[in-house]
Amino acid sequence: MAASRSAEQTHLRDMEGEDAGTDEREMQSDEEEEEAMGDANSDDEADTSEDEKENEAEIQRLEEQLSINAFDYNCHVDLIKLLKQEGELLRLRKARQKMSELFPLTEEIWLDWLKDEIRLTEEEPNREKVYELFERAVQDYICPDIWLEYAQYSIGGMGSPGGIEKVRAIFERAVTAVGLHVTKGQMVWEAYREFENVILSTVQPPAGKIPSHEEQKLLNAQLERIQTLFRRQLAVPSIDMEATFAEYGEWAENGVPDSAQHQYKKALQLMEKCKAYEEALLVAEPPKLAEYQSYIDYELKEGDPARIQLIFERALAENCLVPDMWAKYTKYLDRQLRIKDLVLSCHERAVRNCPWTMGLWKGYILALERHGAEHQTVLDVFEKALNAGFIQATDYVEIWQAYLDYLRRRVDFSKESSKELEELRSSFSRSLEYMKQDVEERFGESGDPSCIIMQIWARIEALHCKNMQKARELWDSIMTKGNAKYANMWLEYYNLERSYGDAVHCRKALHRAVQCTSDYPEHVCEVLLTFERVEGSLEDWDVAVQKTETKLNRINEQRAKVAEKEANFARQEEERAEQRQKAKADKKAYKKTQKGVRVGEKRKAEQDSFADEWNDDLEQGSKRHKGNGDQMTEELMETETGLFGKNAPPGYKSAPQSSKTDGSVAQRENYDKPELRNDNCSVFISNLAYTLEEPETKLRTLFETCGPIKQIRPIFSNKGTFKGYGYVQFDSQLSVSEALKLDRKEVEGRPMFVSPCVDKSKNPDFKVFKYNTMIEKHKIFISGLPFSCTKEQLEKICTSHGNIKEVRLVTYRSGKPKGLAYVEFANESQASQAVLKLDGTEVEGNTISVAISNPPRRNTIDKPSSSRHFEDIAPRQFHGARGKGRTQLSLLPRSLNRQSGSGSKVENGTPAQSVSATSNATGDTKPLSNADFAKMLLNK
Missing domain, CATH: 1.25.40.10 (Tetratricopeptide repeat domain)
Structure with missing residues (x-):
């Protein structure tokens, strides 16, 4: 027993020791965890401080940017988000205030601001500030959520004097503003009824108590108020009207009145008409402009002003720009x-x-x-x-x-002078100065080339102020601004003098008109003669006849010279066309003759050589491999077919092919068979590198993902080098659309062009790209971009200003960027907004220029058949982007230029070598003498 007790005591001491050790280890572990947590907390604090520093730096940057351009909408939004994240409530309030002074705020921004202010101003005296903020919010857009928040906030102050009436007034304004909203108006109606039900519970007497006359009167009034709300709501078409009708039936002791049922049925019918438009809005993606436009057109036909106003407000809440x-x-x-x-x-x-x-x-x-x-x-x-x-x-x-x-319209012209008249005259002067300094400097043009403002001013001075001297001064200024050559401007001045001036100034104006007019001189001459017939003397008539005849004779001489030059030009063009046709015919006949001779001789020589080599190889093969003659023959046949292709001897057939590369050899035999081609299932590939190795294999790799390929046709020159283009034919026409998506895909450093395969001889009007010469208001043009800017970077820069449909970077044919781009937006307003926000900004250190896309007109030489102004005597010639310098004289005769420029012919996309008109039928070129060169130089 003693031994067992001693063992027990020893065991207990060991256990106590283990427990003590465990406690020590646990305490040590807790200390280590606390140290680790402390280190983690210090790391978190360090990270937080770093984030705070970065955010503060960004906030300061945004504030500086807004001090430069206060109308940067996105900058305001970013600043508000950062300040809210940092909890800078006072700075946040100022930032929101500044933005609201410049722009209407969206529903989301207003709700965030209102909720923050409600939390900050929970004390009773500060409720008025929140009310003022709500009043500003409901003025920007008609938003049901803001009105509901406004009404619910007002319920919190119903305990103050007049609080209940104030809540009712806000609810009444809310249902007037958004009660007709089909999808969200129901929320406001229900909140209004719930409020009135709470008031009803306060005026109902306790159970078993008979109410007094005053209490019964208050009770009846409150019950009538709730019934009125039910009837008003059921008369408005809205979602889930049936549930409201059922609730009214349960609430009313005697059921729904007949009048309310009648109004409810009419609202249901109207709801059925609106249902299609509401469903279209629900499934459509923002901004839903087309759907809203259809809805507005429907409401305009119905003619209910309140409903028309509301649908406009709903549309503008999502399409405010x-x-x-x-x-x-x-x-x-x-x-x-x-x-x-x-x-x-x-x-x-x-x-x-x-x-x-x-x-x-x-x-x-x-x-x-x-x-x-x-x-x-x-x-x-x-x-x-x-x-x-x-x-x-x-x-x-x-x-x-x-x-x-x-x-x-403010001026009383019955008075000789007044403050309003002086202000009108000073404003006219200021407008002319503004157009000259501000507008011309910014746009490079006056914007008022016909001087409309000055014409109006002159008419006002003549008609209302009877001040012809000032009117004449203004017209003199108009004529000095480049308008003296136009007949209509002189006739406007003449009519003014005719109405408010005298005959002397009328005659003087017409004489100047005859002298200066260049567009319609006959017209002003006729007006002058008519004037002298009515009011002039014989001497005046003679002077007018002499002056008009002199003017018209000079004009007729100029026109005759222009007509003669145009006729000469037309004749020269006809001669050149005849020479080109003759040169083409001679070259075609020459090439046909030479091709027939060379091809026949070459084919005969190849066949003779091949036959000799073939017989020798077969004899040697049969001697060396007597048992394997057939195998040797097949190997030789496969080898020779791969080498010669279409030049194999007549009757020679290749062995069956198995691999893709060998199969293409067999396909080459079908290239010249039109019945095996299908342009509808083909695409044209171009702009590939001439050094592309194995182009057929490369094209197969690129396009095999688009669908099954029937044949691939790379184009080679006579020397066997790849020309950089070819054709890919698919089994199905559906593969063509997939192949076109690979257009401008980079292949060995060059953009590959993929276009539909169209026979232009059958479709001469077909063009893959049509150069637009009209202003494109939904598209912007950006210049000055860094060459490293990618399409994704540019799309990210522009996407904050609207919905982007396409981004196109302009490149050279080699694929190198030009620093230019076009960005197409969903509509004109978004493009205009992008111009305002992006013009002059920096992208990777480059200052970019942004403008509405307005492509220049293509420069073309006037044809003799086209009608041109008689002053345009010589046809225009264009030499590059900046024209031809005066010292850049061409020493090559024009006749040689014409032959090289117009005599070339394109066959299968490859320009053929031009053949001189002096070449004879055998292909030998005659040496040109000095007399020949003299004829070329004198042939103008």
């Missing part, structure tokens, strides 16, 4: 609703969203005048328009005209 949509909406409000606050608010939002659109500013100025706005307000709007950054010089002319028209 579409000027045409704003123009259509403002025009509807101007002509139909004519409610001052609503119209002016819409115009203001339109120019804030699309400031680059002149038409919206012009409509805004007219709307301000139409609704009697103060002069200072109109002036402020006009000054903002001048700083909006229009993209065309003519836009500035139109906005100045709109403002000057407004100023002219």
Whole structure:
């Protein structure tokens, strides 16, 4: 027993020792974990501090950029995101405030801002600031979510004096603004009814208690208020109307009234008509412009102003940068609703969203005048328009005209002088100075070549102010700006003098017109003679006849010279055409003769040589390999077929082929058989390197993923070198579309061109690429790009400004970039926005230039049959991009130039060697004498 007890004690001591050791190890482990956690925390703190430093540097960069260009929309958005991430609430509030002063904010930005302000201002006295912010939010766009948030926030203040009435007022404004929204309006209606149900619970008497007369009156009024909400909601078409109708039936003690049922059925019918448009919006992808346009057209036919206004607002909430949509909406409000606050608010939002659109500013100025706005307000709007950054010089002319028209309508011309008249004259002077300094410097053109503004000013001075002296000064200035050669300008001036001047100045104007006009001199001559018939003396008549005859004789002489030169030019062109046709015919006959002789001799020599070698090889093979004669014959036949191809002896057939490379040899025998070709299943490959090894194998590797290949035809020269182009024919026409996707794929450092295979002799009008010469307002042209810029980088730069349809980098034929690119956007407004935001920015250290795509016209030499101005005497010639220098004289006779330029013929895509017109039938070229060269030089 003692021994066992001692053993037990020893075992207990060992266990206690182990426990103690375990505790020590656990404590040590905890300490190590704490140290590790401390190290990790210090690392996290270091990383956090680094992130904070980077974010702060980025915030400062964005703030500096906004100080330079305050209208950078994306920069505002990025700054707000960073400040919110860093928790800089005060700076965040200032950033949002600055952005809201320049741009209407989207629904998401407003909701974030409102929720942050609600959390910051939980105290009662600060609720008014939040109310003011909500009022600003609902002015930018009509958004159901913002109105719902506004109403719910107001419920929190219903305990204050007048709080319940304020909540009801906000709910009433909300259902008026968005209650007709088919998909989201129901939320506002239900929230309104829930609020009224809460009020109902407060006025209901406890169970078993008989309400007093006043209590019963309040109860009945609240019940009627809820019933009214049910009836109003059921009269509006919306999603899930059936559930609302069922809820009303359960709530009402006597069921749904007949009048409410009638309104409900009408709303259901209307909902059925709208259902297709709503479903189209649900499945469409943003911006859903086409779907909204169809919906708007439907509502315009129905003619309900409230519904029309709401569908416009819904469309603009998702397409706020579409000027045409704003123009259509403002025009509807101007002509139909004519409610001052609503119209002016819409115009203001339109120019804030699309400031680059002149038409919206012009409509805004007219709307301000139409609704009697103060002069200072109109002036402020006009000054903002001048700083909006229009993209065309003519836009500035139109906005100045709109403002000057407004100023002219303010003037009372019955008074000799007034403040308004002085302001009108000073504004005319300022407009001319503005067009000369600002517009011409920016666009390189005046924007008002016909001097429309000066013409209007002159008419106002003559008609209203009776100041012909000022009008004449203005017309003198108009004529000195390059308009004196136009007959219509002189006739405008003559009509002005005829209406408000005297006969002396009329005669003087017509005499100057006859002297200076170059476009329609007969017309002004006829007007002068008619004037003298009516008012002139015999002496005046004689002077007019003499002057007009002199002018017309001089003009007729010039026209005769021009006609003679054109006739000579046409005759020379006909002679050149005849020479080209004759040269082509001679060359064709010569080549046919030479080809027949050479091919016959070559084929006979090859056949004789091949027959001798063939017999020798067979004899030697039969002697060396008596038992393997057949095998030797097959090997020789395969070898010779691979070498000779189509030049094998008559009756010779190749052995069956197995591999792809050998199979192509058999395919070459079918290249010249038209019945085996199919252009619909073929593509033309070009711009490949001449040094491409095994082009057939390379093309097969490139295009075998597009579909089964029937044959590949690389084109070789007479020397056997690859010409850089060929044809690929597929088994199916479906493979062609896949092959065309490989266009401009880089092959050994060069872009490979893939185009449809079309016989141009049968389709002469077919062109793979048509050069556009018209302005492309939905496309921008970018120059100054670094050569290292890729298509993906450029697409990333431009994608923030709109939906990109295509990005094309301009390259040389070798594939090297030119630093130019075209970017096509979904619509014109996005392209305009990209021009405003990207022009002058830097890309990898290069300052790029961005403009609306406006390709130059192709330079072509005028044909003699074309009608040209009689002053254009000689046909234009073009020598390169910058023309031909005066000292760059060509010492080669023109006749040789014409032969080399026009006598070449293209066969199978390869220019044939030009044959001299002096070559004889045997191919020998006659030496040219000095007399021959003299004839060439004198042949003009």
